Amino acid sequence: MHAIDTEDLTKDYALGFWRKRPYRALDRLTLAVEPGEVFGLLGPNGSGKTTTLKLLLQLVFPTGGRAEILGRPAGDVSVRRRIGYLPENPYFYDHLTAVELLDYFGRLLGIGAADRAARIPRLLDQVGLGAERRLALRRCSKGMLQRVGLAQALLNEPEVVFLDEPMSGLDPIGRRMVRELILGLRDRGATVFFSSHILSDAEAVCSRVAILAGGRLVASGLLTDLLAFGIKGWEVVVEGADTAAIERVRAMAARVTPIAERRYAVELPSTARPDVVMAEMTAVGASVVSINPLRDTLEDYFMRQVAEHVRERQVRA
Amino acid sequence: MSGGRLGAVALSVFRESVRDRVFYNLLLFAVLLVGAAVLVGQMTAGQDIKIIKDLGLAATSAFGLFIAVFIGIGLVWKELERHSVYSLLAKPVRRTELVLGKYLGLAFTLLVNVAVMAAVLYVVLACMWWISPENIRASWESPALDPALLVAFLLIYVQLLLVTAIALFFSTFSSPMLSAVLTFGFYVIGHFNADLKHFETVIASAPLVWLTRALYYLLPNLAPFDVTAPVVHGQAVSPGYVAMTIGYGAVYVAFLLAAGAHIFARRDFK
Incomplete structure (x- = not known):
């Protein structure tokens, strides 16, 4: 069983007010992510990374194809007990503190009071949130919200973690913390599926990557296979x-x-x-x-793949 | 459907109301009622208790209406606008549970609001009874601490639940401004809905009569929830009437919540 499995996953949005015209945000994406893998979904802005994550979490519904997480359909509520999700630029309730937010989400996850009391401070320590944890979230900076977002994504000790641009808004210390956190998750056997356009971060933690451009999968595979590790x-x-x-x-x-x-x-x-x-x-x-x-870097490879995709589209056009 | 998750969402809405200082309206209500009692007591004799009851019930309804509409339209919209719904729906929460939990949270906020307003009104009425001479008390149409007032408060509360359901329903698919306009529109129409039933006495066109009759059955009828006049005049409101009105409200609320949840469950959160 794959941790994440998609087959011909497609999403069209209708654009325009009066005369609706379809816009394909994701085009027949077929992917399989193995348990325990750190998988990077890479691509330039608007390539379909966030749409893929939203489809996997059924925040949007697919136009075609299918998606499964841990062998269950992506929309299955029971599977959400076993996953964590950090959205891009997370925003939470202004009136709550980080501790209260995690307590609220802990209740929704069905975590008992004693477990919540033990886990919440530990997680907030882990993501580097100190005294700020008692501040109302409306007073928190973007970086602090990102850390709160990471903490809530890990609250239920998930088997699969979805991270949408996890390094966004973080300082160098925060980015290193996220990298260590991802590697820690991998070490305890969790699957990490993260989207990013910061390639050095992906290169540092991913075992496998997929590259999206214009809603299409243009390359995927093990980093060692994708990159020519021979000396150039x-x-x-x-x-x-x-x-x-x-x-x-x-x-x-x-x-x-x-x-x-x-x-x-x-x-x-x-x-x-x-x-x-x-x-x-x-x-x-x-x-x-x-x-x-x-040596060839992921960035070199990425740039080549995206440029090739753009050329192909121009030829087709 | 899980009671624990519904409770958690509802508690979050209630906590937000408390922290957004929604209950400050209770202070305004108390000041309004005490001020009115002092003024009315000096100007009228025998009518003062009736006016205060009238004012207390009208203010409860008006304050509640503003809370129901302005918080109701934001319950779902704020989650979408701020994208907090992304993290929330990644938890094992059904979209239906989210809509229902939000509704229950605001229903609880309104319950606390109406209950405190009722208590304040009874305290003011008790004070008025205490300072009024016996001959003035004798001229009152109904006792100062009339238990029938609770029936009026109950029906106001059920009406507010219906208005909240209308606001929540509209907020599942439209902008807050449009939702507010539509909800207030429904509230106003709801109080004049009975006129639609007998439109054939005013117009001759059969299709138009048919249309108004259809609208009569489709739009909420809010007039039955207002029993202020009989209560302040000491006239009895039958338990059967109260039960029928509550039943009507419950069916309408259930329909609106089901429709709102159905729409919300099929939305793409781009």
Whole structure:
């Protein structure tokens, strides 16, 4: 049984006031997420990420296809006891404090009073909410609301957690906290399904990703499969090199970028040998500060896939 | 349908009402009633108790109407507008439970409001009875602390429940402004609904008569909920009438809640 399963999941919205015309927000999405996976749903703005999450939680109804969570239809109320959801830019009740909100949601989840009393402070500690937990939510900043949103998503110790742009509005400390939290969930066997357009975050925590563009799935798979982890070149940083030495190196380099006075980043193609550059530099009394292999990043892959999708659409048009 | 979840949603609505200072209207009500009692006592003899009862019941109805409409139209709309519904419906809460829980929360708020207003009115009437000489008391059409007033309060409360259901129904598919206009419109029409029944005495067109007759049965009839006149004049309101009126209100509320929940259950929350 998959943790999350969709088949030809499609959503059309009707646009316009008088003359309604359909707009396809999601087009025949077929995905399967295994239990215990951290799965990243990536895509530019308007690509259908949030629509996918809303369909999985049945906040919107599909035009076609089907969606299942933990082997049950997506709209099944009983399955919601076993899932958690952080919406994008979460907003809660102004008049409640974080503690009261979690207590309210805990009641809805059927968590007993003693369990609520034990879990709520622990969760708020975990998401880094200190004395602010006693403030009315109307006084909370965007980052604080995001932390409250994370806490409510984890209140029932869910088996599957849906996070829509979980890093949004967080400072670097908060982002690291979310990354650790996601990895912690994975370690205890939970499935994490999160949408993001911050690719470095996805790269840091995901085992598998899917890329959406224009409502369509353009790529999906294990990060190790999607990305060419072979070396595509070298970056050599040299210091103390004179102009003549740099000009000699430039002939074999793909790019030479000055960093500071007599300090350069030399980008070599994979076919070039960095030891030749090292020898050249040593000969003129310069030093090599670092040599790093250049690999394809998720961002490179993402940009290629999205650009390809745009090209295809233009050709079709 | 879970009682625990309904209770949790209802309690949240009640708590929001308390924190939004909805019950400050009770203070205004008390000041209005005490002020009126002092003024009326100086100007009239024998009529003062009737005027205060009249005023107390009318104010209970008016204050309650504003609470029912302005909170009622926001019950669902605020959840959608602020997107708090996303986190809420990701919990094991049926959409029907959410609509019903919201309704029950406001119904409880109104119950507290009407009950406190009734208590305030009885206290004011008790004071008036205490300071009035025996000959003035004898001229009153009904006793100061007439238990029949409770019947009037009960029917006002049921009417407010109906108005809340109207407001909630409209808020499941329209904007707050439109919902407020429609609810107030229904309230006004509801008090003149009986005129529609005998429209054939005014117009000759058969289709129009048919239409007005249909509207009579379709639109809420709120006039029966107002028993202020007989109660302040000491005339009896039969238990059968009260039961029939409450029954009518209950059926209408059930219909509106079912329709509202049905619409809400099929909405996309974009």
